[in-house]
Amino acid sequence: MRLAVVGVGAAGSRVANRLVAFEQRSGRTLSGGNALLVTSKPPAFDAPERVSDERRVTIGDVHDAVDGGGTRGDPDLGADVARAERGELVRAFDLLDLHRVDGVLVLAGLAGGTGGGAGAVVIDRLQSVCDEPVYAVGVLPSASEGGRAALTAARSLRSFVEHADNVIVFDNDAWVSDPPVADRDSAADAGDDDAGTDGADGTDNPGDPVSFDPAAFAEVNEALAERLVALFAAGEFGDGSAPENVMDPSDIARTLDTGGVSTVGYASTDLPPNGGVRSWLRAVRGWLPWSSDDEEPTDAARITHLVRRAAGSALTVSCESSSADRALVSLSGPPRALSRKGFESGRHWLEREADVVDVKAGDDPIDGSTTLSAVVLLSNVTDVPPVEAMQTRALDYLDDAESERGRDDPAADRDSRERDADWGRFETADPR
Numbered sequence: 001m002r003l004a005v006v007g008v009g010a011a012g013s014r015v016a017n018r019l020v021a022f023e024q025r026s027g028r029t030l031s032g033g034n035a036l037l038v039t040s041k042p043p044a045f046d047a048p049e050r051v052s053d054e055r056r057v058t059i060g061d062v063h064d065a066v067d068g069g070g071t072r073g074d075p076d077l078g079a080d081v082a083r084a085e086r087g088e089l090v091r092a093f094d095l096l097d098l099h100r101v102d103g104v105l106v107l108a109g110l111a112g113g114t115g116g117g118a119g120a121v122v123i124d125r126l127q128s129v130c131d132e133p134v135y136a137v138g139v140l141p142s143a144s145e146g147g148r149a150a151l152t153a154a155r156s157l158r159s160f161v162e163h164a165d166n167v168i169v170f171d172n173d174a175w176v177s178d179p180p181v182a183d184r185d186s187a188a189d190a191g192d193d194d195a196g197t198d199g200a201d202g203t204d205n206p207g208d209p210v211s212f213d214p215a216a217f218a219e220v221n222e223a224l225a226e227r228l229v230a231l232f233a234a235g236e237f238g239d240g241s242a243p244e245n246v247m248d249p250s251d252i253a254r255t256l257d258t259g260g261v262s263t264v265g266y267a268s269t270d271l272p273p274n275g276g277v278r279s280w281l282r283a284v285r286g287w288l289p290w291s292s293d294d295e296e297p298t299d300a301a302r303i304t305h306l307v308r309r310a311a312g313s314a315l316t317v318s319c320e321s322s323s324a325d326r327a328l329v330s331l332s333g334p335p336r337a338l339s340r341k342g343f344e345s346g347r348h349w350l351e352r353e354a355d356v357v358d359v360k361a362g363d364d365p366i367d368g369s370t371t372l373s374a375v376v377l378l379s380n381v382t383d384v385p386p387v388e389a390m391q392t393r394a395l396d397y398l399d400d401a402e403s404e405r406g407r408d409d410p411a412a413d414r415d416s417r418e419r420d421a422d423w424g425r426f427e428t429a430d431p432r
Helices: 009-026 075-084 086-093 113-129 147-163 214-232 249-256 276-287 297-311 340-354 385-404 414-420
Strands: 003-008 035-039 056-058 103-109 134-140 166-171 261-270 326-333 360-365 371-379
Touching: 003 009, 003 113, 009 035, 009 103, 009 113, 009 134, 009 214, 035 086, 035 113, 056 086, 075 086, 075 113, 075 147, 086 113, 103 113, 113 134, 113 147, 134 147, 134 214, 134 385, 147 166, 147 385, 166 385, 214 261, 214 326, 214 371, 249 326, 249 360, 249 371, 261 297, 297 326, 297 340, 297 371, 326 340, 340 360, 340 371
Parallel strands: 003 035, 003 103, 035 056, 103 134, 134 166, 166 261, 326 360
Antiparallel strands: 261 371, 326 371
16 A cells, blocks of 8 residues: 655654654555655654655744744644644645555654644645545553643544544553653653643643653654554565465555544564475475365464464554454465465454454565564454543543632533533634
């Protein structure tokens, strides 16, 4: 699947840069360098820069409320800036080749002012100029970042879901075993030009500058990039073998056209070297007419195990898999390791696990590869505990804020407080 990649905010720009670097290093073709970075101040990268200066646009540099620190975690300011500079954004989109792509992938940290607020506007503007789907990847803040970050992310997620064709969610807390507390860094929002930061005492201090070491979350950003490339670049090797069960871009698009929130799982294992007596015996067995359809039981078991791992603990955001509307699984590795029995067994297991009647599935053979991998996509999942936990933290933050303001409103339920906070909505169009 060929996608144009757009990173919004410093966090989204770092992930986009990682994604481009990973596809170049792995020989995959996802964006082919067809990328754009949108920030409110130059980002700090956690890897060698793969997106040229010509493909970067800075917004807000002439906005009265924006200084050298960007939007400082204010998503409404981020949205205001992006709306005011919508002409600049549309001109920047000319840097993207939108005529020969299967879609656009927007990456952003949901708790950032630029990533969350401006990100929703960027998605909306892209929808107006691109005929293909616009997908989004939104990274949740860590719980250690506090209630204000949770509220911003909850609002951003609702806005992204409203405007994007599908939103793949990445949960920081599932990938960072010991997130920094004092600096409140996160894979998406740490060091963001627009990220608010919680004080070390647990109180929210949105104006404080963020102390950020870009390398702190390099491995996490790499893991996210690897999963996105594994999913969207399936079958995009120019000189690979023709898949027996083709993973077509339309299969991915059909799985994602449910809208809503989705999650991606990935698992891989190293294979023993292809050579020696054992490999020769396997080849001879394959030539015999009475065993031509036989598969190595170990290959089939290995594939089934990989699919289970990918759909289990290796998801970008944990969920109840049976709440998915659709599912997809793709297997990648040397042709000799792509067991047909394992392929069918893994697909049938996912059908039962996700309670989906028709799981899209395909092969992605890679000649010379020494790794076997499985990528799983669960689309429009509705039972997502990390998102629910984030929303609870956001509501608790609103409760605390109301108490501090001296409000006495015992009759108001949480639904009314959601409306008071303009829950999950940023204006993406000019008010009339």
